[in-house]
Amino acid sequence: MSKEMTIHLKIWRQDGPDQPGELVDYTLDNVNEHMSFLEMLDVLNEQIVAKGEEEPVEFDYDCREGICGSCNLVINGQAHGPKAMTCSCQLHMRNYEDGDTIVVEPFRAKAFPVIKDLVVDRSAFDRIIEAGGYVSVKTGSAPEANSIPVEKSTADTAFDYATCIGCGACVAACPNGSASLFTGAKLAHLNRLPQGKPEKDERTVAMVEQMEEEGFGDCSNYAECEAVCPKGISISAIAEMRRNYMSAAFAGEEA
Amino acid sequence: MNLDPKVPSGPLKDKWSKHLNDIQLVAPNNKRKHDIIVVGTGLAGGSAAASLAELGYNVKSFCIQDSARRAHSIAAQGGINAAKNYPNDGDTVWRLFYDTIKGGDYRSRESNTYRLAQNSNEIIDQAVAQGVPFAREYGGLLANRSFGGAQVSRTFYARGQTGQQLMLGAYQAMMRQVHEGKIEMHTRHEMLDLVKIDGKARGIITRDLVSGEIQRWMADAVVLASGGYGNAFYLSTNAKNSNVTAAWRCHKRGAGFANPCYVQIHPTCIPVSGDYQSKLTLMSESLRNDGRVWVPEDKDDDRHPNDIPEEDRYYYLEEKYPAFGNLVPRDVASRNAKLVCDDGMGVGPTGRAVYLDFADAIERDGRDTISDKYGNLFEMYENITGENPYEEPMKIFPAVHYTMGGLWVDYNLQSNIPGLFVAGEANFSDHGANRLGASALMQGLSDGYFIIPYTVGNYIASNELDDDVTKGHEAFDEAAENAQNHIDELLNVDGDKSVVEFHRELGQIMWDKVGISRNEEGLKEAISEIQDLREEFWNNVRVPGESSNYNKYLEFAGRVADFLELGELMAKDALHRDESCGCHLRAEHQTEEGEALRNDEDYSYVAAWEYQGVNGELQEELHKEDLEFDFVELKQRSYK
Numbered sequence: 001m002s003k004e005m006t007i008h009l010k011i012w013r014q015d016g017p018d019q020p021g022e023l024v025d026y027t028l029d030n031v032n033e034h035m036s037f038l039e040m041l042d043v044l045n046e047q048i049v050a051k052g053e054e055e056p057v058e059f060d061y062d063c064r065e066g067i068c069g070s071c072n073l074v075i076n077g078q079a080h081g082p083k084a085m086t087c088s089c090q091l092h093m094r095n096y097e098d099g100d101t102i103v104v105e106p107f108r109a110k111a112f113p114v115i116k117d118l119v120v121d122r123s124a125f126d127r128i129i130e131a132g133g134y135v136s137v138k139t140g141s142a143p144e145a146n147s148i149p150v151e152k153s154t155a156d157t158a159f160d161y162a163t164c165i166g167c168g169a170c171v172a173a174c175p176n177g178s179a180s181l182f183t184g185a186k187l188a189h190l191n192r193l194p195q196g197k198p199e200k201d202e203r204t205v206a207m208v209e210q211m212e213e214e215g216f217g218d219c220s221n222y223a224e225c226e227a228v229c230p231k232g233i234s235i236s237a238i239a240e241m242r243r244n245y246m247s248a249a250f251a252g253e254e255a
Numbered sequence: 256m257n258l259d260p261k262v263p264s265g266p267l268k269d270k271w272s273k274h275l276n277d278i279q280l281v282a283p284n285n286k287r288k289h290d291i292i293v294v295g296t297g298l299a300g301g302s303a304a305a306s307l308a309e310l311g312y313n314v315k316s317f318c319i320q321d322s323a324r325r326a327h328s329i330a331a332q333g334g335i336n337a338a339k340n341y342p343n344d345g346d347t348v349w350r351l352f353y354d355t356i357k358g359g360d361y362r363s364r365e366s367n368t369y370r371l372a373q374n375s376n377e378i379i380d381q382a383v384a385q386g387v388p389f390a391r392e393y394g395g396l397l398a399n400r401s402f403g404g405a406q407v408s409r410t411f412y413a414r415g416q417t418g419q420q421l422m423l424g425a426y427q428a429m430m431r432q433v434h435e436g437k438i439e440m441h442t443r444h445e446m447l448d449l450v451k452i453d454g455k456a457r458g459i460i461t462r463d464l465v466s467g468e469i470q471r472w473m474a475d476a477v478v479l480a481s482g483g484y485g486n487a488f489y490l491s492t493n494a495k496n497s498n499v500t501a502a503w504r505c506h507k508r509g510a511g512f513a514n515p516c517y518v519q520i521h522p523t524c525i526p527v528s529g530d531y532q533s534k535l536t537l538m539s540e541s542l543r544n545d546g547r548v549w550v551p552e553d554k555d556d557d558r559h560p561n562d563i564p565e566e567d568r569y570y571y572l573e574e575k576y577p578a579f580g581n582l583v584p585r586d587v588a589s590r591n592a593k594l595v596c597d598d599g600m601g602v603g604p605t606g607r608a609v610y611l612d613f614a615d616a617i618e619r620d621g622r623d624t625i626s627d628k629y630g631n632l633f634e635m636y637e638n639i640t641g642e643n644p645y646e647e648p649m650k651i652f653p654a655v656h657y658t659m660g661g662l663w664v665d666y667n668l669q670s671n672i673p674g675l676f677v678a679g680e681a682n683f684s685d686h687g688a689n690r691l692g693a694s695a696l697m698q699g700l701s702d703g704y705f706i707i708p709y710t711v712g713n714y715i716a717s718n719e720l721d722d723d724v725t726k727g728h729e730a731f732d733e734a735a736e737n738a739q740n741h742i743d744e745l746l747n748v749d750g751d752k753s754v755v756e757f758h759r760e761l762g763q764i765m766w767d768k769v770g771i772s773r774n775e776e777g778l779k780e781a782i783s784e785i786q787d788l789r790e791e792f793w794n795n796v797r798v799p800g801e802s803s804n805y806n807k808y809l810e811f812a813g814r815v816a817d818f819l820e821l822g823e824l825m826a827k828d829a830l831h832r833d834e835s836c837g838c839h840l841r842a843e844h845q846t847e848e849g850e851a852l853r854n855d856e857d858y859s860y861v862a863a864w865e866y867q868g869v870n871g872e873l874q875e876e877l878h879k880e881d882l883e884f885d886f887v888e889l890k891q892r893s894y895k
Contacts, residue, residue, distance in 0.1 A: 149395030
């Protein structure tokens with residue numbers, strides 16, 4: 001009843017961070033249209049294991065429902081593939097035709113070194129959050145939740161930015177390898193809430209500077225990041241980040 | 256095995272405050288002398304690690320994912336309960352406690368469950384202060400909704416991402432402590448063994464999942480927050496990496512495994528589409544607030560659902576349970592879906608699905624209102640199935656979702672191994688034989704933010720630990736060698752069948768015979784089939800690659816090896832519990848209406864199993880902690 005296809009794959013294989021990599025060809029018959037893209041790779045790996053000639057293709061995944069941010073494939077040149085607001089794990093094979101050739105590569109960026117095959121090291125994102133992506137409130141010291149009203153529109157906008165899953169597609173898609181959308185989204189989430197306001201300046205400067213230190217490039221307003229973001233986060237976050245950074249960085253110098 | 260629950264004396268509502276008054280504290284300047292290991296960075300592990308570090312302890316945190324932000328808590332959609340009573344609809348701590356213990360079919364410890372309800376309000380305060388963007392009313396205050404069969408609106412939510420947002424709150428609190436130098440974070444590390452010295456938990460063995468290196472870590476206490484074991488069924492709503500290995504290896508070192516047969520099967524998941532299926536996707540049960548569940552009355556009716564007139568539809572939940580209708584608890588909804596499918600009324604290509612229909616809700620409230628409430632879920636459904644739920648009913652079927660069983664813990668969340676604490680889904684917890692919706696997030700955070708920081712401190716203050724112990728101790732040698740040998744054995748089998756095939760076969764046995772409905776004959780078959788499959792695994796599994804680099808098949812092989820043991824224990828536990836309770840339905844014990852029929856006289860206890868070895872058969876000794884109910888009266892659940 002459901003459609004079966006033959007799919008040709010060109011997959012990036014690389015043994016380790018210091019080894020050269022290359023695209024390797026594979027062909028899969030009987031790809032069902034209801035398979036997810038990662039299930040198609042599972043089937044490929046089962047085929048590779050059965051043959052026993054080489055090691056299976058390594059790729060990152062966990063929840064497989066588009067929320068954990070683990071999966072990270074560049075599919076035919078697009079981070080997370082052709083479907084808007086969709087993670088690699090939520091892309092389904094019904095988006096492809098019989099006989100299609102699909103190129104699969106890792107999220108590439110200077111700040112995301114390859115670990116093996118399609119697996120990259122995104123720990124730079126953790127270090128950006130570590131620099132200031134939080135509200136400094138100790139367990140137990142919180143006031144009654146409803147003692148701080150937050151305008152619904154502010155809360156809703158904060159939520160829109162808080163939906164970032166930290167996958168790194170924004171970096172992979174950016175010609176400069178910039179992490180501005182990731183960093184800006186966290187700032188736009190916390191800086192606009194009353195809870196986040198006291199640390200706004202300090203947070204903005206610390207996170208922006210950490211982002212630079214990690215080797216991410218600057219933003220040149222290509223907006224590729226917004227186009228691939230599986231959560232549809234707006235690049236307004238970046239404008240806001242710059243505005244806040246300027247006012248925070250130079251705030252102390254006037255007076 | 257000592258199963259003293261160490262419940263404080265006194266009235267239910269005073270037990271926790273009395274305990275806090277009585278426990279010993281570690282002086283602020285002494286806290287920095289103590290190291291604590293926390294395994295897992297979900298809600299329980301993340302919140303525990305952050306809170307312990309804030310107190311001044313040196314925390315070493317471990318997770319298998321590439322970042323502490325990715326644990327499976329992130330996938331929880333619906334919400335988190337608290338007894339704030341903001342809607343003024345009569346909620347109280349007692350009522351939240353009572354609903355939880357009743358929902359769990361009276362198979363949890365009164366004192367722990369009450370404390371969970373008490374802590375619920377503080378969790379909301381903490382999360383809001385961290386900037387968690389909960390839904391709000393136009394007045395700027397927090398919004399609530401009714402969820403999962405509750406008759407009050409006590410659920411706080413952040414669209415369909417409540418788990419993700421609470422997780423990020425805990426993760427950010429953790430990262431702040433990493434910045435302060437109080438948490439040493441180890442991502443892509445898997446715990447493979449527990450190290451016990453003088454009977455106490457003193458460390459763990461891990462494998463660095465990138466380099467393959469086996470490593471030793473020492474501490475004064477170990478907090479295990481490694482999640483549940485639903486992936487024993489292969490297909491579940493759990494993340495692919497969720498596994499039982501850390502907990503199971505502790506069990507093999509002497510920690511009691513409690514109530515392993517208590518598995519929650521969630522009624523609203525997207526049905527299986529083919530044998531390549533790698534996981535099942537949950538659709539939030541909030542959908543049942545507006546969706547109507549039905550099947551065609553005639554099993555041979557193959558008309559499109561939109562062409563089946565009202566009189567030919569069987570709204571089985573509404574008919575059987577007029578008071579609760581489509582909002583009956585999860586176990587009741589799942590069981591009834593299976594029953595109608597067993598009777599041949601199931602729909603879809605496999606016949607293993609029922610309809611969840613929004614047509615009436617759309618006509619009543621308008622498409623926009625329904626879209627506001629469930630838009631993201633509808634999109635997710637359409638993306639996965641290719642069908643549009645605005646135009647035709649969803650097809651849903653139950654899937655394994657949550658495990659109430661886990662390592663046995665006392666009131667302090669300490670296992671029977673001193674110094675080994677267990678939090679979140681990894682412990683046997685507060686949910687008894689069935690967990691209510693929006694209670695998992697509550698429990699993980701209650702354990703991590705508000706219980707572990709006190710009880711671990713009490714343990715450290717009241718125990719003399721040998722300061723001369725080093726990582727060169729023979730117990731570390733033995734455990735490290737054990738971990739390496741296990742890996743070598745897996746690689747050396749060099750058989751013909753892949754890890755995934757074994758896992759899938761185990762899952763099929765579990766689903767058929769240790770699933771929604773169980774009986775003596777099926778459970779005995781399951782035990783013997785699992786034993787055979789385990790033997791075949793160790794003779795014929797093929798694990799590709801090597802141990803000294805990134806090798807996901809090797810990681811999975813170790814986890815499947817443990818599931819092949821745990822699965823047998825789950826079946827044994829289900830076989831020994833010759834009653835029905837909550838999610839554990841023994842077909843032999845049902846009311847006339849097909850509800851779980853408890854036997855309080857003989858089974859009102861926690862079953863804690865002690866590992867004795869594997870010799871063809873899994874050897875386990877049963878120990879019992881009697882459950883005493885001083886404050887609630889045990890009743891037959893009824894949702895009629």
